[in-house]
Amino acid sequence: MDNEVKQEVLPTSTSREEEPVTVIDLGSSDDSDLEGNAGGLDEVGSTERRYNSVNPVGAKRTRDALGGSSEVERNDVKRATVDELAVVLPEGFYQSIPPGNVTHGNPADPCNVFMSMPPPPPPPSTSSGTPSVRVGSCKQFWKAGDYEGPPGGNWDVSSGGFDHVRVHPKFLHSNATSHKWALGAFAELLDNALDEVASGATQVNVDMLENKKAGDRMLLIEDNGGGMDPEKMRQCMSLGYSAKSKLVNTIGQYGNGFKTSTMRLGADVIVFSRCPGKDGKSSTQSIGLLSYTFLRSTGKEDIVVPMLDYERRESEWSKLVRSCLSDWDKNVKTILQWSPFSSEEDLLSQFEQMNDRGTRIIIYNLWEDDQGMLELDFDADPEDIQLRGVNRDEKNIKMASQFPNSRHFLTFKHSLRSYVSILYLRIPPSFRIILRGRDVEHHNVVNDMMQTEQITYRPQYGADTYVKDFNMAAVVTIGFVKDANHHVDVQGFNVYHKNRLIKPFWRIWNAAGSDGRGVIGVLEANFIEPAHDKQGFERTTVLSRLESRLVQMQKIYWRTNCHKIGYAPRRYKSVNGYDDRDTSPENDPPSASDKFNTSSYPNHKGGDGVYHAASGKDGELSLQAELRREKERSKALEAEVKLARETIEEMSKEKESLIEIFSEERDRRDGEEEILRNKLEEASNMIEELLNKIKKLEGSKGPSWRR
Structure with a gap:
């Protein structure tokens, strides 16, 4: 058979x-x-x-x-x-x-x-x-x-029964x-x-x-x-x-x-x-x-x-x-x-x-x-490969020629050359990226910034988070884009992972009005994992904490420096709807009572033909006008006090947040020190035990063993 x-x-x-x-x-x-x-x-x-x-x-x-x-x-x-x-x-x-x-x-x-x-x-x-x-x-x-x-066929069992x-x-x-x-x-x-x-x-x-x-x-x-x-x-x-x-x-x-x-x-x-x-x-x-x-x-x-x-x-x-x-x-x-x-x-x-x-x-x-x-x-550019459709904005393309320092923000979504130039944080000196016959010039977004600041961020891990390296940190470079004086709507953080750009110009603060405009940042965050398409990060607790901290950085930087690029300091409206400022008789708007008391009465027959208010009422009118001015001053002071209170409350919140961050950092450092101290103590005990064993061995062997 x-x-x-x-x-x-x-x-x-x-x-x-x-x-x-x-x-x-x-x-x-x-x-x-x-x-x-x-x-x-x-x-x-x-x-x-x-x-x-x-x-x-x-x-x-x-x-x-x-x-x-x-x-x-x-x-x-x-x-x-x-x-x-x-x-x-x-x-x-x-x-x-x-x-x-x-x-x-x-x-x-x-x-x-x-x-x-x-x-x-x-x-x-x-x-x-x-x-x-x-x-x-x-x-x-x-x-x-x-x-x-075609319709599916039979599912035969392969060798081994699997x-x-x-x-x-x-x-x-x-x-x-x-x-x-x-x-x-x-x-x-x-x-x-x-x-x-x-x-x-x-x-x-x-x-x-x-x-x-x-x-x-x-x-x-x-x-x-x-x-x-x-x-x-x-x-x-x-x-x-x-x-x-x-x-x-x-x-x-x-x-x-x-x-x-x-x-x-x-x-x-x-x-x-x-x-x-x-x-x-x-x-x-x-x-x-x-x-x-x-x-x-x-x-x-x-x-x-x-x-x-x-x-x-x-x-x-x-x-x-x-x-x-x-x-x-x-x-x-x-x-x-x-x-x-x-x-x-x-x-x-x-x-x-x-x-x-x-x-x-x-x-x-x-x-x-x-x-x-x-x-x-x-065909749009013989030295580039571009995208058609929704990623291409003709308005942004025109603005890119007008504001060269914002060019990468305005064009990276449709231009391969623009995107590749910021794709890597560092390029090996001997390595070239050639696109349609011409080298792509590497660009660091930090060069587009002015009034930069650097902030070191250490990730905060949860209790259930697996940590490869507790010493990981990210240096965040934050500043205004050099075209910010023109109030161009450019903002966001370029977040890199292992030298690779994952989130280009990540906009995390969507404030009403113009708040946050012109602020950009760069950081390399190797402590968070990118998604499979490398166009985003896995949503984890570590990422959420990083996002919250970046929002806080941008808010503090903006409120501290926005006046340097032509924005007025953030002002609040007073109770009566006027700007907070000292009032004066020259600046007081005419009130309805003023119009009533100063209006002329109809002419009456006799004398010069004009009716004059009695001299006894002149003092009363003057007192009423002064009273109104005092009320306006009082309202202005109340508005200033309210603004000061709101500012103090906001600063208190930021202070509490910073205290919490410092406290977490201190606790983490204390924990690491305790772990290292325990390890050092264990190592000392182990060394002492080994020395004792060596002494016992030397004693048991006698003088002949030493020879």
């Missing part, structure tokens, strides 16, 4: 040479394998399926990426698999007899791919003549996930929606390039390319870092694999940024990476295609990625075949069909543009807006 299992051969399909194949997969979907755009089941796939079906429990089942061609063949395969599950073979039976030409399982690798521009020619039909499932294209990012794929979780291509789109702002996706890719400084990277180049095959525009992001070997390339395409999560000076943490960022900018991405040999290994170069267009158009129910690897042997590049040559040819055919390149020579020519190492990322089928225009505007 054992021999029959090994020698059994299924009929080969005549359309095998036309099948596009995918080498890397995420999930173990058998039904997607059987219902894809591939043709019949070849002998490699059938042998592989039988070999894995009788593996010992716990062995990893290699996924067959080739699909069946008809319902009858699919049923035969399933029946054969079920029948073989009943065969019991001796343990380790197949360990010494590996099957021939079996495609070895690759690590589960997700691909991030999105659909946009007109799809390439349809893939070949199955051997039964049934065309592959195709889905209409959508060129708008926020609508690209609204499609229905189910594999399947990842549908629509997850790629939903995963990328974390980037609501397209320029935030650029930042993720630049983060990866900057992290390559540790591997010797000296530059990253962002540019626009022409797609000769489709006639549209593409994005290029290229660095000259250490590159990726085949294993790292597969981890890059996968979800959650981050070799940098435990490194101190790197920005990437979650192993998800490459996928979300590339798929936010375009539907498809092809990656070229060359890695020099290390530790006696040969140099390698790899090509990987992440295509949402491919997945949607072929009706895939799992995420699959075609890849090619090459190895340098002596002076030539040779194919690094992971399974068999037929699979290699299918990978080449699939990549050429769904990429901007027409031949394998065109693919390899991309490596000629890099030296002995580096990574070249090309994003194509870029997303469009509701008007059918590209989200990215390459």
Whole structure:
């Protein structure tokens, strides 16, 4: 029975040479394998399926990426698999007899791919003549996930009795929606390039390319870092694999940024990476295609990625075949069909543009807006990449030319050059960021400030907060923007984390009127964790306390210095509605009683024809006028007293707040001192115990031991 299992051969399909194949997969979907755009089941796939079906429990089942061609063949395969599950073979039976030409399982690798521009020619039909499932294209990012794929197939139990979780291509789109702002996706890719400084990277180049095959525009992001070997390339395409999560000076943490960022900018991405040999290994170069267009158009129910690897042997590049040559040819055919390149020579020519190492990322089928225009505007400025739509404000653009010190605040939302110039707090001296042929000049917002002050903030942790380092602190630089004299509505804090800008011009004080206007600040807060899209922070108690403290800093700074930039000191209205000021007879407005007492009466006959008030009433009128003036003075004094009381109350609140902060700081310091004191005491006791033990040992050994 054992021999029959090994020698059994299924009929080969005549359309095998036309099948596009995918080498890397995420999930173990058998039904997607059987219902894809591939043709019949070849002998490699059938042998592989039988070999894995009788593996010992716990062995990893290699996924067959080739699909069946008809319902009858699919049923035969399933029946054969079920029948073989009943065969019991001796343990380790197949360990010494590996099957021939079996495609070895690759690590589960997700691909991030999105659909946009007109799809390439349809893939070949199955051997039964049934065309592959195709889905209409959508060129708008926020609508690209609204499609229905083919009906789900059976969920077969994999080897070992464990189910594999399947990842549908629509997850790629939903995963990328974390980037609501397209320029935030650029930042993720630049983060990866900057992290390559540790591997010797000296530059990253962002540019626009022409797609000769489709006639549209593409994005290029290229660095000259250490590159990726085949294993790292597969981890890059996968979800959650981050070799940098435990490194101190790197920005990437979650192993998800490459996928979300590339798929936010375009539907498809092809990656070229060359890695020099290390530790006696040969140099390698790899090509990987992440295509949402491919997945949607072929009706895939799992995420699959075609890849090619090459190895340098002596002076030539040779194919690094992971399974068999037929699979290699299918990978080449699939990549050429769904990429901007027409031949394998065109693919390899991309490596000629890099030296002995580096990574070249090309994003194509870029997303469009509701008007059918590209989200990215390459024409507004030939040396910049800008956004269209709501992020672009023509009024701010005009103001930016009028107020150069406020330019970054007014333009960072739509201009990649403006945003990238403030994206990092510090740039390595030897590293260049090149945007469309011209270097991006690094800019520190502190240079836009005047009358600056520096305040050291130490975070206040809750009792349930895990603290990595109690000595963490943030130096907040706060001041007026140099254009504040023009009363430009510019304010907010640039909050960095590990050198990376997370919250640009974070507006935290939304005061009525003009309060707070012109005040900007910069700080690096490494004690709070950024969100996955690196455009905000996780809402924690530590963040809330920081936000409250920044509001307080801005209020105190504004009220102390606002008069220096042309704003009047904050004044309150008096009870009667007039400004607080000393009244005088000249400044007193005429009252109704004054008008009544000074008005002329009608002429009467006799004498000079004019009626004069009796001389006895002149003194009474004078006393009434003086009484009114005294009342006005009294009201003014009451208003001043009220204003003074309010000022005192506000200062008392600020004083209490400062006392509370100092008290918390003192308690924290006392706690740390107590901990250190206890540790020192424990160490002293331990030293004393060790000395006593040494003395006892010396006494027990006697003089001979000392010799």
